[in-house]
Amino acid sequence: MVSIKDIASACGVSIATVSKALNNHKDVSEATKAMIRETAKKLGYLPNSQARALKTNRTYNLGVLFAEQANSGLTHSHFAAVLNSFKNEAESNGYDITFISRQIGDNKMTFYEHCICRNVDGVFVACVDDFEDSEITELLNSSVPTVSIDNKSPNCPAIVSNNEFGMKSLVEYAYKMGHRKIAYIYGDTSAVTSTRVKSYEDTLNSLNINVRSDYMLQGRYHDPITTEKLAAQLVKLDDPPTCIILPDDFSAVGAITAFEKLNMSVPEDISIMGYDGIILSQFLNPKLTTFRQDTERIGKEAAKQLIALIRKEITGNTVPVVIDGNLEEGSSVKKLIDD
Amino acid sequence: MVSIKDIASACGVSIATVSKALNNHKDVSEATKAMIRETAKKLGYLPNSQARALKTNRTYNLGVLFAEQANSGLTHSHFAAVLNSFKNEAESNGYDITFISRQIGDNKMTFYEHCICRNVDGVFVACVDDFEDSEITELLNSSVPTVSIDNKSPNCPAIVSNNEFGMKSLVEYAYKMGHRKIAYIYGDTSAVTSTRVKSYEDTLNSLNINVRSDYMLQGRYHDPITTEKLAAQLVKLDDPPTCIILPDDFSAVGAITAFEKLNMSVPEDISIMGYDGIILSQFLNPKLTTFRQDTERIGKEAAKQLIALIRKEITGNTVPVVIDGNLEEGSSVKKLIDD
DNA sequence: ATAAAGAGGTTAAACGTTTAATTGATTTTT
DNA sequence: AAAAATCAATTAAACGTTTAACCTCTTTAT
Numbered sequence: 189m190v191s192i193k194d195i196a197s198a199c200g201v202s203i204a205t206v207s208k209a210l211n212n213h214k215d216v217s218e219a220t221k222a223m224i225r226e227t228a229k230k231l232g233y234l235p236n237s238q239a240r241a242l243k244t245n246r247t248y249n250l251g252v253l254f255a256e257q258a259n260s261g262l263t264h265s266h267f268a269a270v271l272n273s274f275k276n277e278a279e280s281n282g283y284d285i286t287f288i289s290r291q292i293g294d295n296k297m298t299f300y301e302h303c304i305c306r307n308v309d310g311v312f313v314a315c316v317d318d319f320e321d322s323e324i325t326e327l328l329n330s331s332v333p334t335v336s337i338d339n340k341s342p343n344c345p346a347i348v349s350n351n352e353f354g355m356k357s358l359v360e361y362a363y364k365m366g367h368r369k370i371a372y373i374y375g376d377t378s379a380v381t382s383t384r385v386k387s388y389e390d391t392l393n394s395l396n397i398n399v400r401s402d403y404m405l406q407g408r409y410h411d412p413i414t415t416e417k418l419a420a421q422l423v424k425l426d427d428p429p430t431c432i433i434l435p436d437d438f439s440a441v442g443a444i445t446a447f448e449k450l451n452m453s454v455p456e457d458i459s460i461m462g463y464d465g466i467i468l469s470q471f472l473n474p475k476l477t478t479f480r481q482d483t484e485r486i487g488k489e490a491a492k493q494l495i496a497l498i499r500k501e502i503t504g505n506t507v508p509v510v511i512d513g514n515l516e517e518g519s520s521v522k523k524l525i526d527d
Numbered sequence: 528m529v530s531i532k533d534i535a536s537a538c539g540v541s542i543a544t545v546s547k548a549l550n551n552h553k554d555v556s557e558a559t560k561a562m563i564r565e566t567a568k569k570l571g572y573l574p575n576s577q578a579r580a581l582k583t584n585r586t587y588n589l590g591v592l593f594a595e596q597a598n599s600g601l602t603h604s605h606f607a608a609v610l611n612s613f614k615n616e617a618e619s620n621g622y623d624i625t626f627i628s629r630q631i632g633d634n635k636m637t638f639y640e641h642c643i644c645r646n647v648d649g650v651f652v653a654c655v656d657d658f659e660d661s662e663i664t665e666l667l668n669s670s671v672p673t674v675s676i677d678n679k680s681p682n683c684p685a686i687v688s689n690n691e692f693g694m695k696s697l698v699e700y701a702y703k704m705g706h707r708k709i710a711y712i713y714g715d716t717s718a719v720t721s722t723r724v725k726s727y728e729d730t731l732n733s734l735n736i737n738v739r740s741d742y743m744l745q746g747r748y749h750d751p752i753t754t755e756k757l758a759a760q761l762v763k764l765d766d767p768p769t770c771i772i773l774p775d776d777f778s779a780v781g782a783i784t785a786f787e788k789l790n791m792s793v794p795e796d797i798s799i800m801g802y803d804g805i806i807l808s809q810f811l812n813p814k815l816t817t818f819r820q821d822t823e824r825i826g827k828e829a830a831k832q833l834i835a836l837i838r839k840e841i842t843g844n845t846v847p848v849v850i851d852g853n854l855e856e857g858s859s860v861k862k863l864i865d866d
Numbered sequence: 867a868t869a870a871a872g873a874g875g876t877t878a879a880a881c882g883t884t885t886a887a888t889t890g891a892t893t894t895t896t
Numbered sequence: 897a898a899a900a901a902t903c904a905a906t907t908a909a910a911c912g913t914t915t916a917a918c919c920t921c922t923t924t925a926t
Contacts, residue, residue: 189643191912202876207914217874234643237631238577238586239912242881247577248632249625262601262611263806272601279628284645286588286625289618292576293587304528304573306623441810471780473812530882541906546884556904578882581911 190231198227210235241307250278250494251288251303251311255324264410265438265466266483267315270337273487274312281495283309300327310334310494313344319378333497333504335490338380343504345493347486350512351380354479355387355433357515358461361477362431363395366524367459371403371429373418373443375436384463388433409435412442419443420450423458430459431521437462437469437478440520444472455522465516475518485511529570537566549574580646589617589833590627590642590650594663603749604777604805605822606654609676612826613651620834622648639666649673649833652683658717672843674833676825677719682843684832686825689851690719693818694726694772696854697800700816701770702734705863706798710742710768712757712782714775723802727772748774751781758782759789762797769798770860776801776808776817779859783811794861804855814857824850 192210196203201220209216209224216224241247252271254261261267275285288302288311295305300323303311310333316324319339328334328341340346362370372388375381389399402425408414415434419442422429434440440462444454452458454474462469465480489509496502531549535542540559548555548563555563580586591610593600600606614624627641627650634644639662642650649672655663658678667673667680679685701709711727714720728738741764747753754773758781761768773779779801783793791797793813801808804819828848835841 189912193912203913204877204915205875207912208875211914213915215872215874220874234636234640235634236581236646236912237644238580238646239881240914241577242575242581242883242912243914245881246632259615260611262607262614263604265602265604268601268607272599275601275626276598279626279630282630282632282634284625284628284631286623287614287618289623291618291621292623293585293621295574295621297573301573305576307575307577468807468810471807471811473810528882532882542883543885543907544905546882547905550884552885554904559904575882578911579884581882581913582884584911 189236190233191236192233194231195224195228195233198231199224245307247307247309248282249284249286249306249308250491251306251308252285253288253299253311253313253316253327255299255316255321257317261315264315265468266436266464266481269466269483270487270490271314273484274314274491275487277488277491278495281491283491283495298323298326300330300332303327303330303332308332310498312490312494313337313339314490317376333494335494335497337486337490338378340379340508345497345502345504345506346508347490347493348508348510349380349481349486350510351383352387354463354481354513355384356391358433358463358477358479359388359391360395361515361517362433362459362461362521363397365431365459365521367431367521368397369403369427369429370397370431370433371405371422372433373405373407373415373422373435373439375407375409375439377406403429407435407439410438411435412439412445415439415442416446419446419460423447423450423452428458430524431461432458433461433463435463437464437466437472437476440469440472440476440478455520459521461521465513469516469518472518472520474520476516477518477520478516479513480516481513482511528575529572530575531572533570534563534567534572537570538563584646586646586648587621588623588625588645588647589830590645590647591624592627592638592650592652592655592666594638594655594660596656600654603654604807605775605803605820608805608822609826609829610653612823613653613830614826616827616830617834620830622830622834637662637665639669639671642666642669642671647671649837651829651833652676652678653829656715672833672836674829674836676829677717679718679847684836684841684843684845685847686829686832687847687849688719688820688825689849690722691726693802693820693852694723695730697772697802697816697818698727698730699734700854700856701772701798701800701860702736704770704798704860706770706860707736708742708766708768709736709770709772710744710761711772712744712746712754712761712774712778714746714748714778716745742768746774746778749777750774751778751784754778754781755785756781758785758799762786762789762791767797769863770800771797772800772802774802776803776805776811776815779808779811779815779817794859798860800860804852808855808857811857811859813859815855816857816859817855818852819855820852821850 192203192206195206209221313336334344337347405418407418462476462478465478469476469478531542531545534545548560652675673683676686731738744757746757801815801817804817808815808817
């Protein structure tokens with residue numbers, strides 16, 4: 189490969205001059221700059237990002253962390269959409285994206301160590317099962333600039349989808365449609381889940397509906413199988429709910445399966461609602477009523493915050509950026525009253 | 528950050544010894560190795576991948592190219608699944624994955640230049656609109672180890688989904704169900720498309736059915752809107768087809784929309800088939816009959832081939848690795864005859 | 867006329883590694 | 897006992913950049 193050295197000898201100047209010319213420093217004459225740039229182009233020069241990074245400690249590379257058991261993060265519609273938006277914003281700012289794993293070559297390491305090794309300028313914690321995991325906290329508490337979504341941690345800007353509003357919207361919609369027995373199968377233990385659960389309870393209270401513990405079941409995100417079991421369990425109660433809120437849209441598939449097996453139809457016999465607003469939700473039968481998260485803005489905002497943090501335009505102690513979403517009305521909720 | 532130098536002084540040896548010890552060379556005594564490894568751990572040493580790459584010309588980093596107009600590659604279920612599988616295989620071999628863009632910092636560049644700049648060990652051309660694009664050919668013809676899917680190029684191993692078999696399976700299935708008027712809305716011009724078109728024609732011929740040009744319309748992949756128009760056009764023919772093969776599953780959504788607007792129902796009034804076998808296809812109403820591509824194997828095989836190419840265990844002039852798929856029977860094709 | 871400032875360079879060190887060449891001590895071979 | 901081989905370490909150069917410090921020559925200010 190042609191290096192700065194080749195340009196220097198071709199032009200009869202020192203390598204320092206070449207470097208400065210290519211980086212457009214002021215202490216090189218315009219004439220020299222022009223000549224250097226021209227021969228650089230002619231020789232097909234391309235800067236070596238490793239060498240540059242070694243000196244400058246800037247890689248223009250952002251780490252992305254998808255840490256979930258199943259190793260299938262990219263196939264989750266919701267996270268894929270967030271990542272796609274993040275990627276677009278990052279790239280148009282000159283940053284590349286590298287996935288953070290637990291290994292480089294033959295060296296096994298933690299996520300944090302991986303970031304240090306690769307010298308990423310910052311990292312986007314995009315999708316993790318468990319924010320309490322020691323490898324995740326090691327990273328979040330480190331000096332590596334980090335943003336996460338749906339989790340606030342000291343010194344890390346956070347992008348949070350408005351889960352309080354989302355759940356409120358769903359519950360109120362069900363109420364408006366005449367439902368009073370509204371159950372909720374919630375997902376894995378996490379900040380998101382507690383926010384949604386709290387909002388579910390608060391909203392019910394504000395509507396003067398008793399919160400019933402038999403209507404609240406812990407399930408799992410993105411897991412139709414688990415959801416199927418729990419949904420079946422709910423409708424078999426002596427006093428079953430008329431509407432069930434599911435952990436997410438993909439899990440809703442499980443609920444539908446459960447009801448099919450029980451010969452119940454949605455929304456005639458039972459109403460359901462999802463969460464996320466992934467593409468799939470619009471094509472379920474019936475079309476799923478769900479709360480659509482604005483993945484486009486979540487990803488974009490995450491990139492913006494991370495880049496600002498790297499540039500030290502902001503500190504990590506900002507208040508979380510809240511991204512609203514909207515209720516997507518389908519036909520999976522039956523109208524029980526006339527107005 | 529703690530470097531090899533710090534370990535050297537802590538241990539009272541030269542940096543060369545440290546380097547050799549950590550890389551497990553034979554000319555360092557076991558005792559010294561043990562001591563060095565221990566203090567390395569104690570000091571929290573982490574190798575600097577840039578510095579190492581600068582010397583060794585190995586980055587353990589693979590580029591991934593998603594080059595499509597819409598910049599939405601990650602949200603295509605099919606490609607997301609392939610990438611996810613590629614990523615898992617690559618990572619378990621110690622390779623990181625970085626997306627190839629057209630920019631690093633403020634420097635704009637071509638995809639090829641990006642690869643050189645970043646010094647990726649190889650690149651996976653995962654999703655491109657147009658293999659004839661000059662930036663793509665520049666990359667494919669370069670010395671950068673490259674594998675692509677669904678496109679054979681000299682010196683690059685290729686992973687190809689068995690499109691011939693896939694289309695044959697679909698057409699023969701329709702035939703078996705009694706259809707004789709089988710139309711095909713095919714996707715953007717590409718090797719994949721021509722293979723499928725040829726197989727469509729060959730299979731019809733082998734079944735003694737005339738290939739009709741009015742039953743063959745060029746559409747676009749992953750584009751329900753375009754498909755919607757073309758599907759409507761087909762059923763309005765004087766002698767309309769009874770079954771339509773669509774470019775892919777996602778586009779099938781467009782066809783369904785078109786027929787709804789025309790008050791036609793699938794499969795009663797018109798039969799349809801998709802291609803890909805994405806998750807969505809199973810939840811369309813009715814469940815879509817489609818040819819499922821084995822994304823898991825495609826991605827994994829791509830990673831294996833690329834790594835083998837990098838290690839020079841194979842050359843780029845191998846015959847394409849063909850990955851079979853299977854017909855996924857739904858209920859979107861009406862049975863026209865009794866057997 | 868002389869000092870100060872500025873313009874346009876060069877030199878050399880540094881970033882953190884790897885590795886070829888070398889050295890000195892110990893062991894083996896003959 | 898000398899020569900050869902082996903072992904375990906060191907020295908120094910190199911990878912391709914950036915950048916602080918320095919130098920020389922003009923230009924400007926006094």
